Amino acid sequence: xxxxxxxxxxxxxxxxxxxxxxxxxxxxxxxxxxxxxxxxxxxxxxxxxxxxxxxxxxxxxxxxxxxxxxxx
Amino acid sequence: xxxxxxxxxxxxxxxxxxxxxxxxxxxxxxxxxxxxxxxxxxxxxxxxxxxxxxxxxxxxxxxxxxxxxxxxxxxxxxxxxxxxxxxxxxxxxxxxxxxxxxxxxxxxxxxxxxxxxxxxxxxxxxxxxxxxxxxxxxxxxxxxxxxxxxxxxxxxxxxxxxxxxxxxxxxxxxxxxxxxxxxxxxxxxxxxxxxxxxxxxxxxxxxxxxxxxxxxxxxxxxxxxxxxxxxxxxxxxxxxxxxxxxxxxxxxxxxxxxxxxxxxxxxxxxxxxxxxxxxxxxxxxxxxxxxxxxxxxxxxxxxxxxxxxxxxxxxxxxxxxxxxxxxxxxxxxxxxxxxxxxxxxxxxxxxxxxxxxxxxxxxxxxxxxxxxxxxxxxxxxxxxxxxxxxxxxx
Numbered sequence: 001x002x003x004x005x006x007x008x009x010x011x012x013x014x015x016x017x018x019x020x021x022x023x024x025x026x027x028x029x030x031x032x033x034x035x036x037x038x039x040x041x042x043x044x045x046x047x048x049x050x051x052x053x054x055x056x057x058x059x060x061x062x063x064x065x066x067x068x069x070x071x072x
Numbered sequence: 073x074x075x076x077x078x079x080x081x082x083x084x085x086x087x088x089x090x091x092x093x094x095x096x097x098x099x100x101x102x103x104x105x106x107x108x109x110x111x112x113x114x115x116x117x118x119x120x121x122x123x124x125x126x127x128x129x130x131x132x133x134x135x136x137x138x139x140x141x142x143x144x145x146x147x148x149x150x151x152x153x154x155x156x157x158x159x160x161x162x163x164x165x166x167x168x169x170x171x172x173x174x175x176x177x178x179x180x181x182x183x184x185x186x187x188x189x190x191x192x193x194x195x196x197x198x199x200x201x202x203x204x205x206x207x208x209x210x211x212x213x214x215x216x217x218x219x220x221x222x223x224x225x226x227x228x229x230x231x232x233x234x235x236x237x238x239x240x241x242x243x244x245x246x247x248x249x250x251x252x253x254x255x256x257x258x259x260x261x262x263x264x265x266x267x268x269x270x271x272x273x274x275x276x277x278x279x280x281x282x283x284x285x286x287x288x289x290x291x292x293x294x295x296x297x298x299x300x301x302x303x304x305x306x307x308x309x310x311x312x313x314x315x316x317x318x319x320x321x322x323x324x325x326x327x328x329x330x331x332x333x334x335x336x337x338x339x340x341x342x343x344x345x346x347x348x349x350x351x352x353x354x355x356x357x358x359x360x361x362x363x364x365x366x367x368x369x370x371x372x373x374x375x376x377x378x379x380x381x382x383x384x385x386x387x388x389x390x391x392x393x394x395x396x397x398x399x400x401x402x403x404x405x406x407x408x409x410x411x412x413x414x415x416x417x418x419x420x421x422x423x424x425x426x427x428x429x430x431x432x433x434x435x436x437x438x439x440x441x442x443x444x445x446x447x448x449x450x451x452x453x454x455x456x457x458x459x460x461x462x463x464x465x466x
Contacts, residue, residue: 001342001345001352001356001360001363001364002356002357002359002360002363003359003360003363005357005359028390028393028394028395028396029394029395029396030357030358030359030396031358031396031397034357034358034396035354035355035356035357035360036356036357036358036359036360037357050359052359052363054094054096054386055382056094056096056382056383056386057094057095057096057097058094058095058096058097058098058099059094059095059096060094062359064358064396067396069396069397
């Protein structure tokens, strides 16, 4: 049920942002205490690459920016 | 002949804008052509056709995908209302289905009205009914009164539990374990501390004595706690049903607690699922929750014989999980967090939003669709967003 998560290198992030011509903040988010992020030791500010099993495309890549969970 | 060059062509196939063919399409192509005799000309024709088809399937820029998704899920939803507003049983366990369940998923409720789990077992447990039963005893919450007779001795102010040895051997649990968990759970889970307990291991008797010997009320309170304290299994899981399906034993539960079930020996953590989405988000993370939303929504619709394209549900699930936690669709979630005041006011509780916006001196930039419809401007969708840009001659 949990797809593969991977921390991206700075260069990879740069090419990613350039490819979609977006800024950092426009990426979808993931919290720093998310179970999958803790597993791969992701830090706040990292971009996580997620390789999903997709019913339409077979394999689909998604990206999320690690942010701190806001306090309630 | 299907050559390696062709294989390479399929792998590297892309549209003029550099978009690669989806891996599923590549696999299907390789599978369909792999053992066939194709000439170069035929292959060329196939590839052109596939690429043209792929291009046609892609969504156009500025297409209102959200509206289409909303209608594609909403219309079948009206069909559902008429047919179900009740429950249907899976393995003697009642599960909310149909529209109520769909609303529950979209509202991102903290707990579904009928939490349930489907627990798969690891291979060494899944083939044997007795072994599957053994795992189920580790999971199903068993109160103390299932282990023997409980009598309230009013004369000596004590509660006596005569534990049945046969039940102990059947459930594979020791007398000490029961006595220990019973005392611990009454103190910690039920927050009742004014008692003392004495265990007679040989006679299989546990005696509970309230500290305050003056009032009978204390004795009866204690008796109630002793009777209902969960001594084996997981507190939230009220019932477990073992069923054989597809050659292996599967456990269905009433009640859900993913974290504790994962710690039970013999549970296959990769295939075990729950219908409590917020629990999945907590234990397995937001990506697993996204998958769960999709699976639950699809199965709820599919169960009614309604076919909705996954892409619509994918969009909804993506929106719900965008910000790192599961958000509901309604005014406390996605619709309520929109930038524009007018857009929020158009949805629900109009006056409150307008009042708050006025107090906070909010500005509406009129960037979205709803706002522009309200003020009577062309909306920025489809051709509405195309603007004339003059390029200075250099």
